[in-house]
Amino acid sequence: MKVAIHWFRADLRLHDNTALHAACSEAEVVVPVFIFDPLILEATDTGAPIVGYMLECLRLLESDIRLAGAKLIFRYGAPAREMEALLRETKATALYFNRDYEPMARKRDELVTKLAQSWGVDVRSFKDGVLHEPQEVLKDDGTPYRVFSAYSHAWRRKERARILPKATFPSAVRFKYPKSLALPTAQKLGFKIEIPLPPAGEKVALERLRKFHSGDVLHYGELRNIPALEATSRLSPAIRLGTISPRTVIASAERVAAKHDVASHRHIETFVGELIWRDFYRQVLWHFPHVATSCFQPKYDTLKWENDKRLFKAWCEGRTGFPIVDAGMRQLNQTGWMHNRVRMITAMFLTKDLLISWQWGERYFMQKLLDADLANNNGGWQWSAGTGTDAQPWFRIFNPTAQAAKFDPEGKYIRRYVPEVDTRDYPPPIVHHAEQRLKTLAMFKRI
DNA sequence: TTTTGAGTTGTTCGA
DNA sequence: GTCGAACAACTCAAA
Secondary structure, three states: OOEEEEEEOOOOOOOOOHHHHHHHHHOOEEEEEEEEOHHHHHOOOOOOHHHHHHHHHHHHHHHHHHHOOOOOEEEEOOHHHHHHHHHHHHOOOEEEEEOOOOHHHHHHHHHHHHHHHHOOOEEEEEOOOOOOOOOOOEOOOOOEOOOHHHHHHHHHHOOOOOOOOOOOOOOOOOOOOOOOOOOOOOOOOOOOOOOOOOOOOHHHHHHHHHHHHOOHHHHHHHHOOOOOOOOOOOOHHHHHHOOOOHHHHHHHHHHHHHHOOHHHHHHHHHHHHHHHHHHHHHHHHHHOHHHHOOOOOHHHHHOOOOOOHHHHHHHHHOOOOOHHHHHHHHHHHHHOOOOHHHHHHHHHHHHHHOOOOHHHHHHHHHHHOOOOOHHHHHHHHHHHHOOOOOOOOOOOOOOHHHHHHHHOOOOHHHHHHOHHHHOOOOOOOOOOHHHHHHHHHHHHHOO
16 A cells, blocks of 8 residues: 655645645555644744634645545654654655745755655655746756846746646545644644634635636736725735645636736736746745845845834834825734735835834734745845845835825725824824935945 | 846936 | 936846
């Protein structure tokens, strides 16, 4: 009896799951496992809502797997150790997982792979979380792209994998599953989630995709910039935890495009472009792992940020006196999500108006976001700070007031999160934009 | 090797 | 109020 383990990580779904699909077609028994890694949990803020969201995704995945006739095994501990025990207990001869591209995850996976192979286990990893892997989209000279537009042209020219059907577990009638923990609560893992969480899981993600692709995606290019609307896909937490695959999202977008006139194609292309950005920032992190802690362009590591703690606290709490900035931060704090236009505004404000280094903001977003993702978040912050991959002119500094007038002209978004904006309770601006802008320009000019 | 065109999302100033 | 120019020069990618 050929027993295989499928190791779930950021692919918490049954549909279009490359490694799981392969395991289910090649083995006679597939044991799905999820390992809570204390190293990752300890590095995560104890209030991080993404932990609660992930637990909810796991609860639903567990139930979907039970309906499919198998059993999801939970373990807690160092992955290498837990996997060793699992392989021994199940007598599995193969280990399947989808590849992860973050530096820490790469190390973890290399270790587990080496150990498992040394015990004679057939370790099989798959491309799944991206459309094209870091080594697959390179310049003609074999080196990685450093600017997005050229990368995206090359990306679009490449053939892509098809989507796979929902995995069907082989029947494991006489198989004895190994011991499993009960799915822990957030509290048991040492977390305290203070905000209400949106619906999680695979079914909800597929429904959301269908709804978005039956309407707003046709106007995405324009509507996506208006934070008062719910006109973006809102799929980022699902994509982050893998309750939906980026392949499925893109395939659906292309089916929509095929059914509509050329005028809407531009909008659908813009939407697909967002997923190309995701692959782009993954390959940036893969090829240039120093970006996780330092500037993509090392010369900017010498920038003299002021890093005023009092100003940082005001920014975190959404009381800067700049309504669009405060609305964004409060949306983040209250819901675990922030509209992308407002992410750019708040990030640009922290760096260029408060002169606080992008790393502080990056860390705060990672604590609060339901879609907290190292590559995307880091890429976005470095872009905003002007230290990143593209040669964006560093003197392009958002004016938060002008941005609000342009993208929230009636103040609908602002008033949703800052209802006191027109009253005396609302504080005056904590800095003078024009002055701070000049300061920042001078700071960059010194480099 | 050299050359050429281009680079996510903007702001401010002055005519 | 509207519009075009200036904001700097550099790096990247491809021909």
